[in-house]
Amino acid sequence: MTTDRRPYRLEGRDLRFSHGAKAVLRGASLGLREGEVVALLGANGAGKSTLFRLLLGLSRPSGGEVLLDGSSLRAFTARQVAQSLAYVPQNHSAPFPYRVSDIVMLGRLAHSGLFRAPSQSDRENVERALAQLEIAHLAERRYTEVSGGERQLALIARALAQGAPTLIMDEPLRGLDFGYEQRVLLHMRELARTGRAILVSTHNPEHALSFADRVVVLCEGRITADGPPRAVVTSETLRGLYGVEVVAVDDLSGARRFIPCAALRRESDQLPSSPLSRG
Numbered sequence: 001m002t003t004d005r006r007p008y009r010l011e012g013r014d015l016r017f018s019h020g021a022k023a024v025l026r027g028a029s030l031g032l033r034e035g036e037v038v039a040l041l042g043a044n045g046a047g048k049s050t051l052f053r054l055l056l057g058l059s060r061p062s063g064g065e066v067l068l069d070g071s072s073l074r075a076f077t078a079r080q081v082a083q084s085l086a087y088v089p090q091n092h093s094a095p096f097p098y099r100v101s102d103i104v105m106l107g108r109l110a111h112s113g114l115f116r117a118p119s120q121s122d123r124e125n126v127e128r129a130l131a132q133l134e135i136a137h138l139a140e141r142r143y144t145e146v147s148g149g150e151r152q153l154a155l156i157a158r159a160l161a162q163g164a165p166t167l168i169m170d171e172p173l174r175g176l177d178f179g180y181e182q183r184v185l186l187h188m189r190e191l192a193r194t195g196r197a198i199l200v201s202t203h204n205p206e207h208a209l210s211f212a213d214r215v216v217v218l219c220e221g222r223i224t225a226d227g228p229p230r231a232v233v234t235s236e237t238l239r240g241l242y243g244v245e246v247v248a249v250d251d252l253s254g255a256r257r258f259i260p261c262a263a264l265r266r267e268s269d270q271l272p273s274s275p276l277s278r279g
């Protein structure tokens with residue numbers, strides 16, 4: 001467990017939640033501090049999105065509480081929450097063929113409200129967010145007509161334009177090509193350097209190792225590990241979470257990679273029949 005004593009900006013304490021008869025969260029506790037990137041790992045269906053919705057105040061827990069800067073989230077107005085927490089959801093569809101720049105502008109509603117025309121500052125924030133993600137060329141395209149990865153980037157840009165000090169990102173790298181994936185990861189680090197707090201779910205343990213300050217594991221409705229990436233993301237953790245055997249290997253740069261044992265076995269099976277081994 002972590003030894004950092006700084007106060008949490010956002011905290012879930014002993015959160016409980018059920019979907020119908022299914023208890024999804026059974027007392028999950030986690031916190032997020034200024035300037036840190038926390039990666040959340042958990043199998044499909046573990047409850048990561050459910051946990052995010054509770055932390056954002058979009059669903060009410062049946063037990064436990066969410067604290068924003070030390071006070072109950074329920075004491076804040078929707079607008080105050082929107083100015084504090086930005087969200088990149090996993091699924092999103094637009095009912096109308098809005099332009100990508102309109103979708104990003106929605107992030108500014110937290111500041112401008114529904115009934116005021118966007119200000120110069122709102123427009124600048126939108127342009128900056130599009131430029132930061134290198135998607136300015138998509139601004140005039142219809143959100144319903146761009147690709148899945150491009151829609152994902154628009155949602156990330158919307159969260160950036162919102163300018164909230166805390167970001168909650170539900171698998172934000174899903175569907176991104178390698179270049180955009182790297183740019184978003186670097187940008188997340190830059191945001192944390194300037195004081196933002198970022199909670200991000202991922203299914204890629206190597207990403208969690210390379211960009212997070214802390215890794216949290218959600219399993220069977222509880223947080224079962226919370227600490228430095230190298231201490232938490234181990235072969236044992238991955239076997240327990242995903243039921244796969246992996247070998248941890250440190251490459252020449254010192255980065256840790258996980259190689260599934262099945263892949264190693266396949267490679268060694270192929271060796272005798274390769275041209276080199278036939279020599």
Ligand SMILES: Nc1ncnc2c1ncn2[C@@H]1O[C@H](COP(=O)(O)OP(=O)(O)OP(=O)(O)O)[C@@H](O)[C@H]1O
Nearest residue numbers: 019020024042043044045046047048049050051090
């Ligand atoms: N609206 C809903 N109604 C009923 N059950 C739901 C609903 N939303 C989620 N669930 C169930 O709650 C559990 C947790 O779902 P959740 O989406 O939070 O998991 P997750 O960890 O985000 O999964 P994934 O990694 O696949 O996105 C799953 O078993 C899911 O089927």
